[in-house]
Amino acid sequence: MLDLTLLWQMSVVSDVPSVENLRVCDSVDLDVYLQHEAHISVDGVLANLAPDGEYILGKPAGILIASPSNGENGEPEYLSTWTRDSSLTFKVLVELFIGGNGSLRPKIDDWVALQGKLQLLSNPSGFPNSGGLGDPRFEVDGTTAWMNWARPQRDGPALRATTLTLFSNWLISNGETAHVLDQVWPIISKDLAYTARYWNQTGFDLWEESWGSSFFTVAASHRALVEGAALAKRLGHACALCESTSPEVLCFLQSFWTGTHITSQLNYNQGWKHHDLDSSTIISSIHTFDPEANCDDATLQPCSSRALANLKVTTEDFRSYKLNEGISLGKAIALGRYNAGDEYYGGNPCTSGWPRWLHAAIHQWKRIQYITVTDVSLSFFTDLVPSIRPGRYTKGTPTYDNLLSAVRTYADGFFAIVQKYTPQNGDLAEQFSKVDGSPLSARKLTWSYASFLSAKLRRDGILGQSWNSASSKLPATQCVGRPICTSLTFSLLADSIPESEQVYVVGSVDQLVTVDLPTDMPFEFKFIRKWPNQETRWQPGSNFVATSAANCGEKVTVNSSVEWQPDQTSGAARTIIMTSGARRAIRAWFVW
Secondary structure (H helix, E strand, C coil): CCCHHHHHCHHHHHHCCCCCCCCCCCCCCHHHHHHHHHHHHHHHHHHCECCCCCCCCCCCCCCECCCCCECCCCCCECCCEEHHHHHHHHHHHHHHHHCCCHHHHHHHHHHHHHHHHHCCCCECCECCCCCHHHCCEECCCCCECCCCCCCCCCHHHHHHHHHHHHHHHHHHHCCCHHHHHHHHHHHHHHHHHHHHHHCCCCEECCCCCCEEEEHHHHHHHHHHHHHHHHHHHHCCCCCHHHHHHHHHHHHHHHHHECCCCECCEECCCCCCCCCCCCCHHHHHHHHCCCCCCCCCCCCCCCCCHHHHHHHHHHHHCCCCCHHHCCCCCCCCCCCECCCCCCCHHHCCEECCCCHHHHHHHHHHHHHHCEEEECCCCHHHHHHHCCCCCCEEEECCCHHHHHHHHHHHHHHHHHHHHHHHHCCCCCCCCCEECCCCCCEECCCCCHHHHHHHHHHHHHHCCCCCCCCCHHHCCCCCCCCCCCCEEEEEEEEEEECCCCCCCEEEEEECCHHHHCCEEECCCEEEEEEEEECCCCCEEECCCCCEEEECCCCCCCEEEEEEEECCCHHHCCCCCEEEEECCCCCCCHHHCCCC
16 A cells, blocks of 8 residues: 555655556555646646746746636636635645645745735735725736626635735744735735625625525635734734634525534626536635544634535435446435536536545544434445434544444445546546536646545644634624715716716616615716617726715715717707716616
């Protein structure tokens, strides 16, 4: 049997035995496959990383593309860098670096420097200090991606803050506090400010399809604020907003629990997709795993009753995949994003390191030395050990040992599925067919490689660092979000608009359909004109940008001036005052 821990001493990764003739199939020993595939996954990530990566050669240092797929031959166009994907991937690379691979330090430093530059870019989501950090995607040359896309996506800043906090804590412990203060903390502090400001604002989910309050985003926001506050104190600073906001975020997080599972979204826009059962809730608990935490329901730790119940319910939703036919309860099955309504390449399984959750739970049970089976988590455990009953089973008892063994076997079953459908060359695509297991969608997906590596790390007992989740506290009273109390007046000085025409306003937030907005909320808007013959003409040029008042009781007047083109005007100039707006389309306009 190969020593699995050797791979994570990355200085000796080149010593992995040659497996050029290894056929990746379920007849190969799982341990051999995992070590082989981990080697390929490290190379796969680095091949997508500039400036030296094979598929991004010569581009600005630190650019990490999602995939080499460029939109040709039926593939999606993923030749860009995403804040979310790169942050999650570099979290794995930082863990590898901390584990002994010093050669990754220059690459991490390059990525950190690039993030500071990306934060300064104005983009379709806003300006650097008014929402721009929520833009999800940038070009391979490090510039703004102006194409139409699902934006904003509010998880990116929180995920980046988490990765940079992990790196910063290592730097501080190794005598590089000055480097953190000069190069890293300024980036983290901006991300924390964004997260504290926007955590309760809707946006697109991580699948870039649904608009609402995403469980994944809220969970990532809570973790970032908690560990950000602790890092600030360690640096001699303070993050007052982190400390005051994180309990409210945690309080809102509880709203996603339905009594049987975690719903993926709340406050969703009916005009966009919505899916209740969604594997993003599984990924959330993977991301918020704290190796020093107990089985805490509030933060949805992997070993918590709610998290285990959610894993059971969400997993079962994928049994209709043809690949899963005939697989009995208690055995791993292929999982995708969500099942009902997933139309992306037909909706298929993906490689997202599902065993991470289970190996994290195993660690937590070993640390606290007991397993508690509750009425909530019973359905998860009975699939694995049918005779189990609610109770507390302590280390040293046969039931404790049987449960640990059953969960470990279940976890390895998910690895075996990836092994079975991985091509011989070890490449990991975004998806594999739910019918025959063939690779689909984006090829050589960075997140697939990183997810596999993360799962392998957890299986090998390399767990990452605590994010101080034990300090998380629910507020003593009811959750309180940002007050909705700002009265807005829109004033338009338009050149030569006749009385016979009507003028409307459309905006970037749903709340513009009402008179009031949440406090301190940036938004964009634009005016449109409507002729008596119903012809409509949009205001030329860029959107206007404004922010609601910082405190209740304040009124804001948004003064705007538009120069319409000569062929669009007639009559005398007039001033138009508006006290409420429209939401997203002309069908919701307000006339004044």
